[in-house]
Amino acid sequence: MNHTEYTTPKITLVGAGPGDIELITLKGINALKTANVVLFDALVNKELLEFAPKDAVKIYVGKRNHQHAYSQDQINSIIVEMAIKYGHVVRLKGGDSFVFGRGQEELNYARLFNIETSVVPGISSSISVPALAGIPVTHRGVSESFWVITGTTKDNQLSQDVLLASKTNATVVILMGLGKLKEIADIFVKEGKANTAIALIQDGSLPTQKVAVGTINTIIDIADQYQIKAPAVIVIGEVVEQHQQFEFISKEINVLLN
Numbered sequence: 001m002n003h004t005e006y007t008t009p010k011i012t013l014v015g016a017g018p019g020d021i022e023l024i025t026l027k028g029i030n031a032l033k034t035a036n037v038v039l040f041d042a043l044v045n046k047e048l049l050e051f052a053p054k055d056a057v058k059i060y061v062g063k064r065n066h067q068h069a070y071s072q073d074q075i076n077s078i079i080v081e082m083a084i085k086y087g088h089v090v091r092l093k094g095g096d097s098f099v100f101g102r103g104q105e106e107l108n109y110a111r112l113f114n115i116e117t118s119v120v121p122g123i124s125s126s127i128s129v130p131a132l133a134g135i136p137v138t139h140r141g142v143s144e145s146f147w148v149i150t151g152t153t154k155d156n157q158l159s160q161d162v163l164l165a166s167k168t169n170a171t172v173v174i175l176m177g178l179g180k181l182k183e184i185a186d187i188f189v190k191e192g193k194a195n196t197a198i199a200l201i202q203d204g205s206l207p208t209q210k211v212a213v214g215t216i217n218t219i220i221d222i223a224d225q226y227q228i229k230a231p232a233v234i235v236i237g238e239v240v241e242q243h244q245q246f247e248f249i250s251k252e253i254n255v256l257l258n
Contacts, residue, residue, distance in 0.1 A: 009083035009115045013103050015096040015122015016044045018129050020205040024048060028120045035090040037082040039075070043094030043231060045206075057086065072102060076109040083115050096122040100150045100175055124148075126173045129204030129233045133211045134243050137171045142238045145170040151177020151184070151234070158183050166191045171237035178232045181223060188216045188236065197240035202232040213246050 012031045017023035032038065032051040040049065042062030049058055059082070061075045062068075070078065083089045097103030097119065107117045126148040130137055137146040147165040151158065151174045158180045165172045166187050177184060178200070188196055194217040202210040212219070212226040216236070240246060 007087055009080075009113075010088045011079060011083050011091060011107070011110050011115055011117045012088065012120060013091050013093070013097045013107060013117070014120040015101075015124075016040075016048055016092050016094050017123040018095055018125040018132075018205040019043065019045050019203065021045050021047045023123050023128065023205060025120060025122070028122065031090050031120055032092070035088055036086040037089045038092055039079060039082070039089065040092040041094055044092050048092065052090070057082065072105065076106055079106055080110055080113050080115065083110070084113070093122070094125070096124040099124045099126060099148065125204055125233055126175060129201050130173065130199070130235045130239075132205050133199065133201045133209070135199055135235055136239055136242060137173060137235070139239050139242060142242075143169070143171045146173060146237075147171070148173045148175065149177075150175055151180050163187055166193065169237075171235065171239050174234040174236070176231075177234050178223075178228065178230045181234070182220055184234065184236075185216050185219055196236060197238060197246065199235045199240045199243060200226075200228045200232050201235065202228050202230075204233055211243070213240060213243050 014028045014031050029051050032048065035052045035056050037057040038049060038052050039059045039061050052058065059078065061070050061078065079089055079091060091106060093101045093103060095101065110117050127137055138144065147170050149159050149161045149165060149172065153159050162174065162184055174184065196216050198214060198216055198219045200212045200223055210226060210228060212222050212228050214222040
């Protein structure tokens with residue numbers, strides 16, 4: 001076990017970015033290089049583990065489609081246990097740890113044991129995934145703000161913030177919401193926004209990335225046609241029309257559906 005850098009307990013929360021290994025920060029890589037233990041999530045690109053020392057302990061603690069390797073309380077305990085036993089723990093999370101990543105919960109628990117903690121921000125999928133698909137979350141004269149909303153709350157319900165956001169002209173970015181796409185579309189239809197542009201971006205930043213573009217009233221069929229699966233980012237708003245192929249794709253799909 002490598003103890004050359006840290007001999008006392010320390011926890012570094014590192015955002016791994018949206019998936020492409022080049023989209024982690026240099027500071028994040030440097031933290032991994034000095035890790036005695038790495039705890040990583042489901043959406044973390046496993047190639048990033050190669051930056052950690054070969055003898056570092058690597059533990060998968062991911063959550064995917066309601067299948068959890070460990071509960072959050074168990075993860076909190078493991079982080080502290082590993083830090084006390086081995087030294088420097090890097091907690092590696094997809095995107096940014098403070099954007100629906102439960103990062104603060106883990107730090108708060110570690111601080112109960114007076115363990116030193118630090119944070120390395122990550123590139124959030126909420127902004128980077130739309131950008132990589134050619135969709136800006138803000139655009140002068142089109143969108144002056146954007147909402148980032150979790151599609152599923154801790155009790156597995158659709159966030160009420162989606163309803164609030166649908167009443168604005170802001171860009172709406174929904175993470176972890178593909179399973180509630182119909183509910184989301186229904187909300188926007190009720191707000192008179194059936195023709196609002198929407199994009200579904202699966203596996204953003206990865207070679208397997210897929211983008212489905214349409215309007216609220218066509219997106220359910222489009223999602224089926226393109227076989228969009230989680231993880232996917234949902235982007236709703238006029239900015240989606242900036243997508244290079246929006247006009248062509250929309251016309252083509254409307255012809256197929258009608």
